[in-house]
Amino acid sequence: MAQDPSSGPARFQNRGSRPMKGPAVVPAYPSRVDLHTHSRRSDGILEPQALVQAAAAVGVRVLALADHDTLAGVRDLSAAGTPPLPLDLVAAVEINSVASGIDRLWEGELHILGLGVDPDDEAFEATLQRQRDSRSTRFALIVARLRELGLPVDDGAAAVRNAPGSSLGRPQIARLLVAAGHAPSVDAAMKTLLARGMPAYVPRQGLGPQQAIAAIRAAGGLPALAHFADGPSRRALVTDLVSEGLGGLEVHYRHFDAQTVADMAALAADLCLVPTGGSDYHGDVETYAEAHAALFVPDEDAEAIYAALGREPVDPAVGGASS
Ligand SMILES: [Zn+2]
Numbered sequence: 001m002a003q004d005p006s007s008g009p010a011r012f013q014n015r016g017s018r019p020m021k022g023p024a025v026v027p028a029y030p031s032r033v034d035l036h037t038h039s040r041r042s043d044g045i046l047e048p049q050a051l052v053q054a055a056a057a058v059g060v061r062v063l064a065l066a067d068h069d070t071l072a073g074v075r076d077l078s079a080a081g082t083p084p085l086p087l088d089l090v091a092a093v094e095i096n097s098v099a100s101g102i103d104r105l106w107e108g109e110l111h112i113l114g115l116g117v118d119p120d121d122e123a124f125e126a127t128l129q130r131q132r133d134s135r136s137t138r139f140a141l142i143v144a145r146l147r148e149l150g151l152p153v154d155d156g157a158a159a160v161r162n163a164p165g166s167s168l169g170r171p172q173i174a175r176l177l178v179a180a181g182h183a184p185s186v187d188a189a190m191k192t193l194l195a196r197g198m199p200a201y202v203p204r205q206g207l208g209p210q211q212a213i214a215a216i217r218a219a220g221g222l223p224a225l226a227h228f229a230d231g232p233s234r235r236a237l238v239t240d241l242v243s244e245g246l247g248g249l250e251v252h253y254r255h256f257d258a259q260t261v262a263d264m265a266a267l268a269a270d271l272c273l274v275p276t277g278g279s280d281y282h283g284d285v286e287t288y289a290e291a292h293a294a295l296f297v298p299d300e301d302a303e304a305i306y307a308a309l310g311r312e313p314v315d316p317a318v319g320g321a322s323s
């Protein structure tokens with residue numbers, strides 16, 4: 001059930017200075033929409049197909065697979081010869097943009113979801129490949145740093161690196177640290193070793209927020225600012241991003257408390273941003289069903305996304321004009 005998001009494993013997901021100590025969100029009905037998930041093609045645990053099946057099993061009808069800097073999972077799910085999906089898949093990515101010059105940001109980053117991007121857009125794929133190359137370089141530097149610290153994970157790292165089309169990130173290294181007995185949990189490894197300011201931290205290289213927004217727009221997607229709980233208190237920053245092309249705001253984020261959701265919804269309405277929402281499911285601390293139990297994304301978020309993308313819903317029960 002819903003845990004206090006300010007403590008425990010969820011804390012690393014709470015990326016901002018706003019505390020999440022208020023009453024938790026109580027789902028009005030089991031969510032049929034989840035517009036933010038990760039698979040094994042980036043730093044999630046589940047294979048894309050297993051994620052889709054787990055989501056469908058608890059009633060999700062519209063799912064965005066938003067792996068970091070890769071559409072490999074989306075392509076796997078829509079490859080020739082694969083069975084029809086039991087839900088409507090929204091092709092998406094999450095770009096952890098490097099927000100140089102903007103102070104007081106978690107890890108110096110703004111995470112931009114690209115919802116509904118064209119998986120066949122070659123220029124976008126080239127951009128994502130450069131992002132993945134930067135991730136690969138950073139991954140190797142972190143592994144080297146850990147070796148210097150007497151916490152080697154080289155063998156496991158070699159296996160992780162060999163997955164084709166996949167996107168490397170710190171959670172994979174955190175899992176290797178746990179498997180090697182160097183850390184008690186993924187969350188502890190992130191907090192004590194891999195987070196900014198910690199001994200094995202290596203700065204990220206890659207797109208800035210404006211570039212990420214532009215690249216997503218050029219690929220036909222809706223750029224949405226992910227899990228930015230500080231948005232209501234940093235309205236000028238969000239407004240600047242809107243002027244750069246930001247089109248959505250993640251309002252119904254699983255780790256937000258009820259008041260934060262309300263404040264984010266008001267901000268989205270004020271700035272004419274499409275409200276989105278999702279679980280940000282990775283799979284380290286719970287099953288998809290457990291994450292889903294604490295998630296509330298209203299059907300209206302799917303309607304808004306379909307309208308913004310100019311798309312007809314595949315499943316008229318969710319996102320259709322009559323729902
Ligand atoms: Zn993120």
Ligand SMILES: [Zn+2]
Nearest residue numbers: 036038094280
């Ligand atoms: Zn995410």
